[in-house]
Amino acid sequence: MGYLRWISIAVVVTTLVMVVLVAGSGWATLSDQIGAGVTLVAFLLTWFIVGIRAFNSKITALVYIGILVVIVGTGVAFLPSMAILQAIAYPLVWIITERTRNAIIGNVAVALSVGVGFVIHNGTSAEALLYSGTIVGLSIIFSLALGLWITQISRLSDQRQTLVDELRSTRDELSAISRDAGISSERKRLAREIHDTIAQDLTGLVLVAQRAKRELDNNQIAAAAEQLELIEDSARAALAETRALVAASAPVGLTGEGITSALERLAERYSRETQLTVTVDAQALPAIARETEVVVLRCAQEALANVRKHAEATTATIVVTADGVGLTLSVRDNGGGFDPAVTHTGFGLEGMSERLGLVNGRLDIDSSGTGTTVRAIIPRDVLA
Structure with missing residues (x-):
């Protein structure tokens, strides 16, 4: 000590x-x-x-x-x-x-x-006793006052030290919780990105490869060659998306031309891969932040992936509008529809909702009539 x-x-x-x-x-x-x-x-x-x-x-x-x-x-x-x-x-x-x-x-x-x-x-004279008593009295008063004061300071110091130790312990616990939350958040982000990009690209590759095999079995060499070319293009796109994901950069579909061009390229690609007619209406949009463009593009990709896997549709339309409330992405198809109230397995709709939640947006689904309309609504204050 x-x-x-x-x-x-x-x-x-x-x-x-x-x-x-x-x-x-x-x-x-x-x-x-x-x-x-x-x-x-x-x-x-x-x-x-x-x-x-x-x-x-x-x-x-x-x-x-x-x-x-x-x-x-x-x-x-x-x-x-x-x-x-x-x-x-x-x-x-x-x-x-x-x-x-x-x-x-x-x-x-x-x-x-x-x-x-x-x-x-x-x-023991009176003078000696008075002198001794005075010394003793003053000593007791001042020593007790000083001792009690020092004791109080020591007690407060111990209390402060206890508080400091508790704060340090709480800080360490919060740091661990924050670290775990960051890891969990990053895992969810990677899961969304992989699902919205690589998984969909691989699904498209499987479908195109199956189509190419059928055409080869039917001795349709020219058509099979076209499908093989499409497989190569899709594989290159999947590779580019993978590299962008590893580098944590923006999606390859987003260039300096903006979200409208990215959606048009997405529609063209899906039309080629699935023989589904996909049209885009996204004109006169305001300036949108890159993070918001990523959300819009990923939601459109996931909506088209659901159309391809579940809707049995022949056409799909992507519509993006902006007004005083915010931006709305709508993806409509003419398929058989489904009951939104029924619990569905899969990551698609849940992943879209989580991604929109990052920008305070919401997901609406309308499948009451013919086909299905999926709407991703993003508030105005997070657009720019």
């Missing part, structure tokens, strides 16, 4: 100062000086033999305080100037004792021992 070193230094320095004072007390008798000197030696040795160990044992602390009371009183009985030992005795009492009540008792005991020492040295 580092503070023990400083207390030991204080004890040694106090002892040396008192030795100088005792040695310079020319008015005192030799026997008083020797007695005071022996008392100082006892004071110093007692600290290093018993006092240092008092912090680890209540009984040892009680024994040391008792010895300290006797030493201080004895020293004052030899020389009144030995009362200066109170300057170190009171702090030792307050530091060693754990309970405030015990510290107060020890404090009063030291003050009374000083008073007894004065009486032994000065006698």
Whole structure:
């Protein structure tokens, strides 16, 4: 414990100062000086033999305080100037004792021992008793006030340290939670991106490969060659999307030409892969932030993927409009429709809802009549 070193230094320095004072007390008798000197030696040795160990044992602390009371009183009985030992005795009492009540008792005991020492040295005359009583009273008042003040400061310091430790623990817990949440969020993001890009590209490759196989079986070489060319184009697109995903950059479908051109290329690609007629109406759109363009493109991709896998439709229309409320992406098909209230497996609609939730948007599905209309609505304040 580092503070023990400083207390030991204080004890040694106090002892040396008192030795100088005792040695310079020319008015005192030799026997008083020797007695005071022996008392100082006892004071110093007692600290290093018993006092240092008092912090680890209540009984040892009680024994040391008792010895300290006797030493201080004895020293004052030899020389009144030995009362200066109170300057170190009171702090030792307050530091060693754990309970405030015990510290107060020890404090009063030291003050009374000083008073007894004065009486032994000065006698019992009225003047001597008044002098001794005044010294003892003032010592008790100021030592108790100082001790209680220091105790209160120490208590507040301990409370603050406890709060700091709790705050650090809470900060570490929040850091771990934030890290876990970040990992979970990144996993969800990657799952959405893989589903909306690579998984759909691979699904398209499977469908085109099956079509090419049928045409080869029917000996339609020219048509099969066209399908193989489409497979190559789709594979290149999937590779480009994969590289963009690894690099965490913008989707390859988005270029400087904006979302309208990206949607038109998407429609053309789906028309080639599925023989589904896809049209786009997305003119006169305001400036849109790149993050919002990504959301619109991914929602359109997922909606067309659902049309290809489930709708059995022949046509699909992508319509993007913007007004004072926000931007709306609508994807309509002329397929058989479905019941939105029925629980469906798969990641598509849920992934679209989560992606829209990132921009405070929402997903609406209308499949009450012929075909299905999927609407992705994005509020105006997140467009730019």
